Amino acid sequence: MKTQALLASIALALAGSAFAAGEHNHAHEHKPLHGGLVVEVKDMDYELVAKPTVIQLHLRDHGKPTDVAKASAKLTLLSGAEKQEVELKPAGDKLEATGTFKVGPGTKVVALVTIAGKPAGTVRFALK
Known part of the structure; x- marks a missing residue:
């Protein structure tokens, strides 16, 4: 159970970082x-x-x-x-x-x- 919670936390953290990076780098269309x-x-x-x-x-x-x-x-x-x-x-x-x-x-x-x-x-x- 702890392993699943840890994996879910890591996945959520990575997804948040990727979303933030994507939003920062592509604030306008090219x-x-x-x-x-x-x-x-x-x-x-x-x-x-x-x-x-x-x-x-x-x-x-x-x-x-x-x-x-x-x-x-x-x-x-x-x-x-x-x-x-x-x-x-x-x-x-x-x-x-x-x-x-x-x-x-x-x-x-x-x-x-x-x-x-x-x-x-x-x-x-x-x-x-």
Whole structure:
């Protein structure tokens, strides 16, 4: 009887810890809101929308849009043996660049994102 009570107590403690950890780590959803690919880094969601003529980066902090007026990003696009550097600038509520980009399936994107008042961060994407 004591063994069952002990096992039940351990299971309850572990379940509570897992629930609390899950709630803390996923207080917001990481779904794409603009049809792109979402990556989370340090509670920031970075949504990359990559098209052959435009690249956009949407930023959300704990699920809320981030002010990008004083932000920028430098992207490195790696498609096979080809490498392309792209600078994104504020465009309304997102960072954006227009031009001609090789962004097909398998393209890897490394973004160095600078937001005013915060250290620069690196975000990695793999396009599908």
